[in-house]
Amino acid sequence: MADTGRAGQTLENYPLYIRSVPTENELKFHYTVHTSLDVVDEKISAMGKALVDQRELYLGLLYPTEDYKVYGYVTNSKVKFVMVVDSSNTALRDNEIRSMFRKLHNSYTDIMCNPFYNPGDRIHSRAFDNMVNSMMMQVC
Amino acid sequence: GWMNKHLNLVPALVVVFYELDWDEPQWKEKQSECATRVEIVRQSLQGRNTKVAVVLIQKKTPLPPGEDVIASERAAALCNACDLSGKSLFVLPHTDHLVGYIIRLENAFYEHAQTYYYTEIRRVKSHKEFLNKTTHQLLFVRHQFKIAFFSELKQDTQNALKNYRTAYNLVHELRAHETNMLEIKTMAGFINYKICRLCFQHNTPLDAIAQFRKHIDLCKKKIGSAELAFEHAAWMSKQFQAFGDLFDEAIKLGLTAIQTQNPGFYYQQAAYYAQERKQLASMLCNHDSSVIYPNPDPLETQTGVLDFYGQRPWRQGILSFDLSDPEKEKMGILSLQLKEKNVLHSELIITLLSNAVAQFKKYKCPRMKSHLMVQMGEEYYYAKDYAKALKLLDYVMCEYRSEGWCTLLTSILTTALKCSYLMAQLKDYITYSLELLGRASTLKEDQKSRIEKNLIKVLMNESPDPEPDCDTAAVKASQKLWADRVSLAGSNVFTIEVQDFIPFVQCKAKFLAPSFHVDVPVQFDVYLRADCPHPIRFSKLCISFNNQDYNQYCVVEEAYQKSDILEQSSQGTMCLVPGKTRKFTFKFVAKTEDVGKKIEITSVDLILGSESGRCVILNWRGGGGDAASSQEALQAARSFRRRPKLPDNEVHWDSLTIQASTMIISRVPNISVQLRHEPPALTNEMYCLIVTVQSHEDTVAKDVKLTAGLKPGQDANLTQKTQVTLHGTDACDESFPALLPDIPVGDLQPGEKLEKPIYIRCGTVGARMFLVYVSYLIDTIVEGKEILCKCHRDETVTIETVFPFDVAVKFVSTKLEHLDRVFADIPFLLMTDILSASPWPLTIVTTQLQLSPSMTPVDQLESYVENVVLQTGESASECFCLRCPPVTNASGVATGCYIISWKRSSPVESVPVVSTVITLPHVIVESIPLHVNADLPSFGRVRESLPVRYHLQNKTDLVQDVEVSVEPSDAFMFSGLKQIRLRILPGTQQEMLYNFYPLMAGYQQLPSLHVNLLRFPNFTNQLLRRFIPTHIFVKVRLGMTEDNSIMS
Helix, strand or coil: CCCEEEEEECCCCCEEEEEEECCCCHHHHHHHHHHHHHHHHHHHHHHCCCCCCCCCCEEEEEEECCCEEEEEEECCCCCEEEEEEECCCCCCCHHHHHHHHHHHHHHHHHHHHCCCCCCCCCCCCHHHHHHHHHHHHHHC | CHHHHHHHHCCCEEEEEEECCCCCCCHHHHHHHHHHHHHHHHHHHCCCCCEEEEEEEECCCCCCCCCCHHHHHHHHHHHHHHCCCHHHEEEEECCCCHHHHHHHHHHHHHHHHHHHHHHHHHHHHHHHHCCCCCCCHHHHHHHHHHHHHHHHHCCCHHHHHHHHHHHHHHHHHCCCCCCCHHHHHHHHHHHHHHHHHHHHHCCCHHHHHHHHHHHHHHHCCCCCCHHHHHHHHHHHHHHHHHHHHHHHHHHHCCCCCECCECHHHHHHHHHHHHHHHHHHHHHHCCCCCCCCCCCCCCCCCCCCCCCCCCCCHHHCCCCCCCCCCHHHHHHHHHHHHHHHHCCCHHHHHHHHHHHHHHHHHHCCCHHHHHHHHHHHHHHHHHCCCHHHHHHHHHHHHHHHHHHCCHHHHHHHHHHHHHHHHHHCCHHHHHHHHHHHHCCCCCCCHHHHHHHHHHHHHHHCCCCCCCCCCCCHHHHHHHHHHHHHHHHCCCCCEEEEECCCCCCCEEEEEEECCCEEECCCCEEEEEEEEECCCCCEECCEEEEEECCHHHHHHCEEECCCCHHHHHCCCCCCCCEECECCEEEEEEEECCCHHHCCCEEEEEEEEEEEECCCCCEEEEEEECCECCCCHHHHHHHHHHCCCCCCCCCCCCCCCCCCCCECEEEEECCCCCEEEEEECCCCEECCCEEEEEEEEEECCCCCEEEEEEEEEECCCCCHHHHHCEEEECCCCCCCCCCCCCEEEEEEEEEECCCCEEEEEEEEEECCCEEEEEEEEEEEEEEEEECCEEEEEEEEEEEEEEEEEECCEEEEEEEECCCCCECCCEECCCCEEEEEEEEECCCCCEEEEEEEEEECCCCEECCCCCCCCCCEEECCCCEEEEEEEEECCCCCCCCCECCEEEEEEEEECCCCCCCCCEEEEEECCCECEECCCEEEEEECCCEEECCCCEEEEEEEEECCCCCEEEEEEEECCCCEEEECCCEEEEEECCCCEEEEEEEEEECCCEEEECCEEEEEECCCCCCCHHHHHHHCCCEEEEECCHHHHHHHHHHC
């Protein structure tokens, strides 16, 4: 059983989409995701502007806590993805996390392609929901 | 026990200081006294391995070793007497180099102490060798730890670390059981602390962190007795805190930490375990108050101290795992639980959290810091320190609000609302309620509805219902506070600035236009929208402006009875229905003083509740908008979403934009201004610009004023070269202004037309912009109010100025040949040529030649072009015959000036005459030695004698020899001197008479006269040709004309 909270955020750092399983301790995950932005911000600013084009989108493990691992991913348009997984879940290796992020990114790109989606609005998309659900099922 | 002994009680080395010189006279006595002292010290040490050393304090500087025979002898004797080795005897000469000696002594003592600890380690090791792994497991740990400890005392940190590590591994090899779990953990924690400390000391922080992680992973699950689970949590918390302290200490000594690895995380984790401890304690220690502390106290021991760390006081020294005395065990646990009950958990947690906050602040983790501050706030709330809780929560709230994390904000607000309820803090309570009802809150409808009801109660000056999940005792206390508040009269009006949060009422104010004419009422709408679940009434809406005089016109007020407030009628004007946008339209007449100024809405106040109950003023700065609205407006602007159709009287909230200011501009003038003129203007003329003002107003236009002239802001030179006047009859000079301001024209009746000529004199050519500005006052009635408006209309016109004519001047000889120089005393002609460049006909009134004194006219200087009218391109020429007396000045002679008086040809007589003065060019005057002029008729006739007289004038002061010859011509026969040589006296002239007899008709060349001056070889015949004619027209004989006429 893995607790997974995910969120995509824009530059202004408010959540576009956030979801966690199980839902009982949701608030805590919200806080975890929120605090992880500190590290994301720091990493983005450390990378500098010179290598914007060829930089790695995947930020890796942001910081370890006793119980969870927090991973980060930033698109070129500075949309942030954060994933929180149970630290006891050893099945998830770096590669899996990376591919999950890539999937999320692809799905997000699909949403952005929707002419009726207004960039910056919260995401209410069935396709995105389903994709996240299937990903969470896989992990748990 | 033993650690304290070795640290503080048992010395490694005892040094006896004794004052004794080598050449002491009473050596024997002193020696024995010293020996006794050493003996006393030895006896008091009772067989410990402590080293003893003696230091002799001497007054003299010692000689180099080996030279002082007495000294070495006596030293040996002393050593014998005291039973010391030679190495333990030192000398401290009390002389100049005291510090140096002391340092040497210190090093020597240090060596001795190290030897002592070395032997101690050897001793412990020898003990260990006798041990058996199976039976003496506990002792293994003990000895290993001791070795490490002594190594540390020996300051051999590397070995100490190695030994500690072994000890740590040995601890975890022990068989753990519920009864000894605490002891094992205590030991493990202790050794871990030592290892981590040494690692940091060795500057290997990663090793320290790895060791700590291993330690935590190993011990995490070793909870021990379930009834005392809080003990484990406390222990875990302590581990993290201790590590955090170590880490922090290392940083202070120069270690650098990073954002993702700093002491803050450890403090934070320590705080989590402290929270867990609190939860476990509240679960396990919820005994009734009837349970009394057991007597005798099972936690008391006879000695008051424990023999071994981590053992239960009631079970000391028992190694077996089974419980020997269950009753005693129970009492022990009970007493521990009761003790735990007295621990101030919140205080511990808050201390840890604030430590963590301090660390995260240092390592650029603002969000982490906020999160921890929220937790601190919550902890204060649990500790019933509501004031502090509110302070912290309020501090971080804005961060979550600005980042748009609504769920988190809602949870913080809920806690804050509870705090403010429990403290009966009215203003805070209202503020938090407003925001929890707002659109940023993620509360469920039922919760919102409960909060709204409470808010309405508060507005009616009643106590609200308690918040859910509050401590019952605290609720009781707060109800009392609320009752006090309710009964307290006064201070019932609260002004709440909504700029910094997201209240449930949104407001947008919008002027209908970006500018209003002063004679039109200013109109604006205020849109209000409520997000709360139930309709809410308000008592007043008022708007404030930068000009406060308008405030009185923009108030919506409804006095209502107290009983009305709960009536859920949604029909009233003063009621905001959730989800519906309400529009209030205001209208007022701007003051005439405000023309050209900006009217700005400085604030919108919405008053909830009433003066009689409790009043809350929601104050929007500017034209509305709160903490979230700018972001929302941005999103709405980006959106392409189609909005569903709404009935006409409703609007989409998102599509409304705030327009908080408008300009008041002057009334549209209802007059026409026309300019009539004939461009272009001519230089220096009084150019006439006729301004026609016609009123189309319905009433009298009063105080009409005209401003005319050069438009300000053009080239400064233009201002000096332009003059404007109202009186065209007399020419103006430089002193006239370029702009005539505010010429009173009087009143204009409706439909009346007014003409005003303006005269402009332009001194230079080029384009100029002229401004004609007509202002007047008029009374108008707006909304039943009479106001005096100032209106104005302006016209600008660009006028080109050109030269009226070009004047060309040339000098020609009397033969009309061009001259580049004139000859002294010989008449010449000055020709002027006025070429009109004006598109309009010009009248040359007169011209005048003013000669300079060096010139003299040959005949009368009268104007030949008087009253000549010149059309465009036509020219008027004049010719004056002048003579110039000889001058010495070779560079040129001023001729004088030519004055042309002219005017534009116009039927109007009054057009003033302009005089244009043209300075004539200088001319070079040359003198010649001989002047020849010929006297001959203007024409000749064939075969009729033509007398020609040549006058040769000597212009020099010398007698001139002149050779004169006449060359014959085919067309003439002539009589007279053909060749002659003669003398001419100075100033006299010689006359030569010839009789020419023309042979042919037509324009014929005369026989040419050649003059040769012997004294002036430069005088050529070319020059001569200028003065005398070369050709003459010869007519046919009179009789022949008739023939010719017959022939033709």
